[in-house]
Amino acid sequence: MAIDPKLIDDLNSRRKKVILSGGQEKIDKRHEKGEMTARDRMGYLFEEGTFSEIGMHVRHNCHNFGMGKKEIPGDGVVSGFGLVDGRPVACAASDFLAQGGSLGYMHAMKIADAQKYALKAGIPMVTVNDSGGARLQEGVAALSGYAQVFYNNVLASGVVPQISMILGPCAGGAAYSPALTDFIIMRNSGNAGMYITGPKVIEQVTYEKCTMDDIGSAAIHATVSGNVHFVADSDAHAMDILKRLLSFLPSNNTEEPPHKLNTPLDLSADEGMSDLIPGDNRTPLDVQPIISRLVDNGDFLEVHKDFAKNVVVGFGRICGVVVGIIANQPNVKAGCLDIDSSDKAARFIRFCNAFNIPLVNLVDVPGFLPGKNQERGGIIRHGAKLIFAYSQATVPKVTLIMRKAYGGAYIAMCCKDLGADAVFAWPGAEIAVMGAEGAVPVLYGRELKAVEDPAEKAKRQGELLEEYREAFYNPYVAAGMGQITEVINPEETRAKIAFALRTLLNKKEVRPAKKHGNIPL
Structure with missing residues (x-):
């Protein structure tokens, strides 16, 4: 006996109503501005036909301020799971066309359900922020919803990768959820913005005048505040960055990264490496070409590209092994470590350690940046974060001392005594307490x-x-004390690092039992 066709018609009618959200006219206006709707974004991100929605028919339960009779399609959020490049991923995307994507209690529960699904399934969690913020009509219920989302962010931290995209407004309490995730991708056009208090409130309280671009733009967050890791030119570009990022990450902390171990282990000399090294160690070296020669096919995904440029961090593969690279950049501030670069590197190291990604450290550092502002700003505790992160990391750690490695910065960039499993040095390396x-x-x-x-x-x-x-001003004193695994010809760099990584993939490191350490602020 077949199901009543009226029931199918009713289901299709209800689905269509939710899918059209604010109506075709609003959808068309959105497209005219070159922006995607929440469902467009899901369609672009997930493989066709694989998206399974969570809570399509959820309704809000607010009766204040005339809300009782108001319908909000999907309660302003599209959530579910599907396949991205063949791998399952969970997602929740604010729907700005439905009540401005404002977050109410049931809206938050849909996000929380997707977060819980990601945790249970052991798959990455993606959130797309395009929302007017908390739904004022719901009062403390909306705040309760935010708190549950934040709590799940913390539960998932270090268990599954969490990635946020800012593709519209993200204000007030809403900004804390992205800040609790691992990476933030932000569009640099349209109405995308992220801030706690807007220009009007700032002026009312502090009498300080500012614009939205001054406090909430992608440019500010990518360069000054350091909140944003990747900047995208469009919604589609943001999704493409997300897909590339996921290609380097495991689905959860119990899995290995997506290594390509069928890649041949190339141990041949790289004759072009020596050509990149200036004859004088006091001449600035650009570390980017060094990284390009190390990683397979020059494929390096730089993270935090525009923030604290004196350190470069990002993902690549070396002979198929996924690695996180941390490199001093002598072209900026002579490669000195400072407050921002210490924070940037430490957080990246902790992410890699949580998700079993080996670390490759490229060292050319004359020390910590001197200055009154650095000392008063807490360079001691910020530099200590870097030492803490490296010391805590149990993943394979391979360090290459390219040129200068002085004082505390030599230690902080993962020397042997900080747990490096292999330390290589070029013949011109300088290892000393100071210059x-x-x-x-x-x-x-x-x-x-x-x-x-x-x-x-x-x-x-x-x-x-x-x-x-x-x-x-040579590596042989340190090598004589057993601090250097091997002094190598620069042409051997890729081969030596690749071989060390392959042999360290099964590394086991036993640590004392404890709940957790206490990282410096």
Whole structure:
């Protein structure tokens, strides 16, 4: 006996009503502006025919301010799961065409259901933010909804990858959920913006005038605040970045990253590597071409590209092994570590460790950035985050000392005693407590002070500088103490790192039992 056709017609009618959301006219206007609707975004992200929706027929339960008779299709959010490049992914996308995508209690429950599904299934969780914020008519119920979403963000942290996209407004409490996720992708056009308090409130409270671009734009968050990891030119571009990011990540913390171990282990020399190294270690080196030669086919996905540029972090593969790369960038601030770069690198390291991604560290660092603002800003505790992150990481850690590695920054960039499994160094590497110009006056200050003739003093200081350089401006002192695994020809770099990574993939490291450590603020 077949099901009553009227029931099927009723189902289709209800589905159509939700899918059309704010109506065809609003959808058309959205398209005219070059923006996608929530359902367009789902259609672009997921493979055709694979999206299974959660809570399509959910209705809000608010009766305040005349809301009792108001219908909000899907309660302003599209949530569910489907396949992205053959892998299951869960998603919740605000629907701005339905009550401005405002978050009420049932709206939040749909997001929470998708989060819980992701946790149970062990699959990545993606949220698309395009919302007017909390639904004022629901009062504390909306706040309760936000809190449950935040709580699930924290439960999922380190268990499944969480990625947020800011493709419209994301204001007030709504901004905290993206901040709790692993990566944020933000569109740099249209009405996309993220902030806690807007320009009007800021002016009312502090009398400080500002614009939305000053506080909430993709440019500000990608360069100044560091809240945004990737900037997209359009909705489609944001989805493409998401797909590329997912291609480097495991679905959860119990799985290995998507290594391509059928890739041949190429141990041949790379003759072009030496050509990238300046003859003088004081000449700035651009680390980007070094990274491009290390990773397979030059395919490197840089994270936080426009923030704290003195450190470069991102994902790639070396002979098929997925790696997280942390590299000093001597072209910016001479490669010094500072407050922002320490934070940037530490958080990236912790993400990689949570999801079993080996770390490759490229070191060319003259020290921590000196200055009153750095000291007063807490460079001590921020630098300590980097030391904490490396020390806590149990994934394979391979370090290459390219040129300078001085003082505490040498330690902080994952030396052997901080847990590096293999440490390689180029023949011109300089490993010392500090540079010669700073060390000689300290070590030989009394001797130099006793020389009264200026010419003789300058001559003697030059001799002492050369003696110090000969003693420490090479990697062999450290190698002689067992701090360096091997001093290598730069042409051997990719082969040595690739082989070390392959042999370390089954690394086991036993740590003392504890609930968790206490990372510096």
